Amino acid sequence: MRDLFIKKVVFYSAIISFLLIACTKEKTDYEAERGNTVAENTEFKEVTSLVSSGYSIRIEALGGVLYRGYNDIRVIINKQQNNEPVAVSSVKLLPVQTNVQGMKIVCPHQSEMDYTLDGRYFSGYSVFTDESSAAVNWSLEIDFTVGGQTFTATQHVTVKPQVNKNRNLTTFTGKDGEQYLIALIAPWKPTVSENKLVAGIYKLDAAQLSYTTVNGYTLQLDPRMPEPSMGNHSSPNNKDLVQQADGLYHGVVNYTMTGNWTLNFILVNQNGRVIAGTEVPKDFTPGVEGRKSELYIDILF
Amino acid sequence: MLSLGWNVHGQNNPVTRDTTRRLAEVTVNAAAKKRIENDLKMTVSVDEYLASASNISFIKRGAYAWEPLLNNMSSERSTITIDGMHVFGACTDKMDPITSYVESNNLAAIDIKSGQEGNLHGATVAGSIDLKRRNTAFGLQKKIGGAYQTGFEFNNKQTFNLGNLYYSSDKFVADGSIAFRKAGNYYDGNDDEVRHSQYNKFNASLGLAYKTSPLSAVRVDAIFDRAKDVGFPALPMDLSLSRAIITSAAYKQLFEEGLVKVWDTKVYFNAVEHYMDDTTRPENLVHMDMPGWSTTYGLLSKINLQKDRYSSEIQVNAYDNLSIAEMRMYPQDRSKQTMFAYSWPWVTTRFASVAMNNALDLSDISRLVFGGSLGLNYNYSKYVEFNWIFHPGSPQKKNRFLPSLHASYQLNIGQFDFSLGTGFGHRAPSVSEAYGYYIYNSFDRYDYIGNPDLKNEVSYEANASAGFKTGKLSIGAKANYFFIQDYIIGRILSLGSPMNYQSVGVKGYTSLDHATLFNLALNAQYQILPGLDWKAVLTYARGQDNMGGNLPFIRPLSYQTSLHYRYKMIGVQTSMNGDFSQVNFSPEYGEDQTASYKIWNVSADYTFTIGKLNAVFQVGAENLFNEYYSTYADWGNIPRMGRNIFTSLKINF
Numbered sequence: 005m006r007d008l009f010i011k012k013v014v015f016y017s018a019i020i021s022f023l024l025i026a027c028t029k030e031k032t033d034y035e036a037e038r039g040n041t042v043a044e045n046t047e048f049k050e051v052t053s054l055v056s057s058g059y060s061i062r063i064e065a066l067g068g069v070l071y072r073g074y075n076d077i078r079v080i081i082n083k084q085q086n087n088e089p090v091a092v093s094s095v096k097l098l099p100v101q102t103n104v105q106g107m108k109i110v111c112p113h114q115s116e117m118d119y120t121l122d123g124r125y126f127s128g129y130s131v132f133t134d135e136s137s138a139a140v141n142w143s144l145e146i147d148f149t150v151g152g153q154t155f156t157a158t159q160h161v162t163v164k165p166q167v168n169k170n171r172n173l174t175t176f177t178g179k180d181g182e183q184y185l186i187a188l189i190a191p192w193k194p195t196v197s198e199n200k201l202v203a204g205i206y207k208l209d210a211a212q213l214s215y216t217t218v219n220g221y222t223l224q225l226d227p228r229m230p231e232p233s234m235g236n237h238s239s240p241n242n243k244d245l246v247q248q249a250d251g252l253y254h255g256v257v258n259y260t261m262t263g264n265w266t267l268n269f270i271l272v273n274q275n276g277r278v279i280a281g282t283e284v285p286k287d288f289t290p291g292v293e294g295r296k297s298e299l300y301i302d303i304l305f
Numbered sequence: 306m307l308s309l310g311w312n313v314h315g316q317n318n319p320v321t322r323d324t325t326r327r328l329a330e331v332t333v334n335a336a337a338k339k340r341i342e343n344d345l346k347m348t349v350s351v352d353e354y355l356a357s358a359s360n361i362s363f364i365k366r367g368a369y370a371w372e373p374l375l376n377n378m379s380s381e382r383s384t385i386t387i388d389g390m391h392v393f394g395a396c397t398d399k400m401d402p403i404t405s406y407v408e409s410n411n412l413a414a415i416d417i418k419s420g421q422e423g424n425l426h427g428a429t430v431a432g433s434i435d436l437k438r439r440n441t442a443f444g445l446q447k448k449i450g451g452a453y454q455t456g457f458e459f460n461n462k463q464t465f466n467l468g469n470l471y472y473s474s475d476k477f478v479a480d481g482s483i484a485f486r487k488a489g490n491y492y493d494g495n496d497d498e499v500r501h502s503q504y505n506k507f508n509a510s511l512g513l514a515y516k517t518s519p520l521s522a523v524r525v526d527a528i529f530d531r532a533k534d535v536g537f538p539a540l541p542m543d544l545s546l547s548r549a550i551i552t553s554a555a556y557k558q559l560f561e562e563g564l565v566k567v568w569d570t571k572v573y574f575n576a577v578e579h580y581m582d583d584t585t586r587p588e589n590l591v592h593m594d595m596p597g598w599s600t601t602y603g604l605l606s607k608i609n610l611q612k613d614r615y616s617s618e619i620q621v622n623a624y625d626n627l628s629i630a631e632m633r634m635y636p637q638d639r640s641k642q643t644m645f646a647y648s649w650p651w652v653t654t655r656f657a658s659v660a661m662n663n664a665l666d667l668s669d670i671s672r673l674v675f676g677g678s679l680g681l682n683y684n685y686s687k688y689v690e691f692n693w694i695f696h697p698g699s700p701q702k703k704n705r706f707l708p709s710l711h712a713s714y715q716l717n718i719g720q721f722d723f724s725l726g727t728g729f730g731h732r733a734p735s736v737s738e739a740y741g742y743y744i745y746n747s748f749d750r751y752d753y754i755g756n757p758d759l760k761n762e763v764s765y766e767a768n769a770s771a772g773f774k775t776g777k778l779s780i781g782a783k784a785n786y787f788f789i790q791d792y793i794i795g796r797i798l799s800l801g802s803p804m805n806y807q808s809v810g811v812k813g814y815t816s817l818d819h820a821t822l823f824n825l826a827l828n829a830q831y832q833i834l835p836g837l838d839w840k841a842v843l844t845y846a847r848g849q850d851n852m853g854g855n856l857p858f859i860r861p862l863s864y865q866t867s868l869h870y871r872y873k874m875i876g877v878q879t880s881m882n883g884d885f886s887q888v889n890f891s892p893e894y895g896e897d898q899t900a901s902y903k904i905w906n907v908s909a910d911y912t913f914t915i916g917k918l919n920a921v922f923q924v925g926a927e928n929l930f931n932e933y934y935s936t937y938a939d940w941g942n943i944p945r946m947g948r949n950i951f952t953s954l955k956i957n958f
Contacts, residue, residue, distance in 0.1 A: 197690030263644030
């Protein structure tokens with residue numbers, strides 16, 4: 005009898021507690037929040053394939069789509085008849101843009117592709133400077149060597165507009181009169197944290213009509229939130245981008261919250277001369293849209 | 306009438322033979338049950354009641370939810386508990402101190418202990434404030450009883466209705482209370498409306514106790530509190546809703562024989578949610594959502610020992626708290642991407658401690674009180690990447706040991722009594738101090754960043770008191786001195802820029818090498834004539850950092866004095882209180898000099914009966930001369946309330 009009574013009390017108390025503790029507002033799903041603007045595109049899929057000299061060549065990219073900006077590219081070469089793997093000793097990639105005047109320009113890329121043993125593919129990258137249009141055509145030229153013999157295959161590809169602002173690029177003419185290109189490579193999906201920022205910096209060789217990697221420069225970084233209400237907000241502990249062994253430029257960007265950010269840059273050459281970009285105001289100015297450097301890339305996450 | 310704090314005598318002697326036989330209450334509380342009312346008003350809010358203790362001051366951000374400062378130290382430095390249960394506010398801006406989640410009609414007393422003597426419930430520097438809930442005894446002669454209080458305050462059109470009811474039989478006790486308060490904006494001493502100072506509070510509590518044997522009982526308790534539409538005139542945001550559910554289940558066993566007298570164990574759970582709202586402030590540049598949640602599970606178990614001249618209490622505490630606070634800013638073009646960050650990135654705090662306090666009567670006139678505790682504090686930041694932005698590579702998990710020791714000697718010679726004590730203790734940084742991220746402080750207008758690597762704050766204290774008492778006169782002095790090593794405070798950071806548009810910069814919590822604090826309170830009480838009593842308190846405090854600079858929020862020289870007169874059924878009281886000019890203010894921490902002020906209050910009450918009911922009617926005025934003032938601890942120098950005429954009626958049945 006006594007036990008029953010206690011049980012009852014506990015039971016009703018539990019029910020009341022449960023009704024009262026259900027929260028009014030849902031907590032933010034932070035994992036989902038971070039993925040809001042960046043589509044999950046982590047799987048390599050076939051972009052196109054072709055057959056050449058008895059070999060089938062398969063070109064892959066993330067999500068099976070090539071975008072304007074930086075793209076990781078994989079090439080898999082098999083025998084045509086049985087799709088068996090074949091001993092390929094080297095693969096060279098050459099992405100070529102043909103414009104309406106018939107002029108051919110080679111965009112920034114990794115020419116000699118790396119072989120990855122466990123995946124049996126060759127990997128490299130290409131930075132497509134424009135999306136495909138009536139005026140712009142893209143093709144990939146692939147030179148591969150099997151048993152000392154080199155074959156060449158060319159395939160027309162379509163380059164789509166970039167959907168991820170974290171893979172944006174910018175082209176500009178430097179104070180030295182050269183034509184430059186900066187392409188963001190990482191992070192693909194930034195977080196509110198310290199992010200490793202990777203970019204490629206290239207220069208157009210006007211004689212060769214080809215982009216080459218710029219060596220030994222420094223890309224000074226000042227990230228800010230441009231939204232007027234954020235008053236030119238910035239973050240601490242960022243690091244300028246300097247070139248590392250892979251030829252790319254590595255630095256650190258801290259994003260203090262999600263939203264729109266502008267990466268303000270100043271490009272400085274080996275001799276400390278400013279090639280492009282301007283200092284931005286550092287003051288906190290609520291209500292005023294942040295002024296951007298002459299050299300900048302907007303990102304969003 | 307109010308004897309808060311330092312009442313070690315009463316607290317260390319909780320077991321008497323009577324309670325052992327009868328188990329009068331589930332919670333044995335030897336301290337006499339003070340009614341929750343202050344010198345002037347019989348129906349007060351918890352804040353008003355606390356304000357009458359000499360070692361409590363308040364930071365006020367409006368008319369509601371004042372942050373209690375004990376010994377002139379902010380609330381991180383004290384442990385504030387409800388019947389020993391830890392509850393943590395869910396607001397990063399400290400808009401919801403624990404005292405805001407209870408109501409005066411579900412409390413029986415507030416137990417304030419200064420310094421390390423307050424280590425029973427957890428690690429502390431300043432001391433402890435324990436809000437004791439009402440517990441009706443078993444087997445009262447009057448089986449059913451209660452009280453109803455209602456009233457109206459004219460300045461802010463506050464209406465309140467408070468009711469409590471009990472049922473008591475030999476085996477079963479039920480306590481219930483319900484309270485509504487609703488107030489509009491208040492008017493300052495210039496008769497100007499202080500916008501965004503309204504509030505609306507609902508509080509209910511229920512406690513059920515069952516006697517499982519002549520010497521044991523179980524008790525379940527719950528408090529539900531909801532505040533909505535609460536304005537904070539000193540902040541750029543208001544509160545749209547805060548809710549708390551505070552529950553516990555306790556088992557108590559008494560022992561007639563042996564050293565152990567009482568064993569009391571409790572498990573508890575509480576959840577607090579707090580939603581700030583700025584839609585009431587169209588002038589704001591940015592619309593923001595800042596919800597916060599705090600969930601705590603805990604356990605405490607205590608035994609009381611007594612043998613001859615020795616008594617002791619040993620308590621084990623454990624709790625697990627998860628604090629979450631979000632910040633979402635909306636761009637002016639609402640269709641654009643919102644901006645999101647955590648101001649508390651899912652911070653877990655786990656704490657366990659063992660505390661022991663002892664009292665030994667050395668002779669009929671002297672007593673030694675000594676004790677110690679050892680706590681283990683563990684923190685885990687789920688989204689530690691937020692903390693890494695300012696403190697790259699700081700650990701995601703952190704363990705801290707928090708020891709505490711104290712001793713005091715009390716001497717009672719005739720009409721004089723003296724005490725001398727000392728203490729040592731560590732405290733861990735609070736969630737905001739260690740893991741806070743861009744928490745906007747509208748007092749100094751800085752965004753604050755926590756530092757997970759902060760060292761423990763270490764306090765060394767000394768205290769002394771002296772008193773003299775005759776039948777009509779009592780005078781006393783109490784003083785304490787704290788030397789606090791690695792004192793945690795916000796300092797301007799040279800890196801980063803503000804996130805909240807109102808702020809002027811970023812401050813990071815850092816440790817000063819040390820800081821010192823001195824508190825002195827003098828009090829006197831004199832019976833001029835039978836029925837006519839006079840009381841006065843004078844307090845002085847001084848806080849300095851290691852460079853000799855002033856610490857913020859140190860109360861200037863202040864006084865309270867009151868005169869009571871009672872004749873038959875009529876009582877009249879008048880009181881005056883004020884602060885002298887703030888000489889030692891701290892511009893570095895956002896303070897400006899606050900001028901002196903003086904407030905005069907009067908009230909009168911009449912006790913009568915309606916049939917069998919006993920009733921008291923009271924009418925009075927606070928700030929009678931409508932002085933325009935703000936105190937040193939008023940956030941943003943918001944003016945305090947001008948003249949306030951109040952009426953209340955209390956019916957006991």
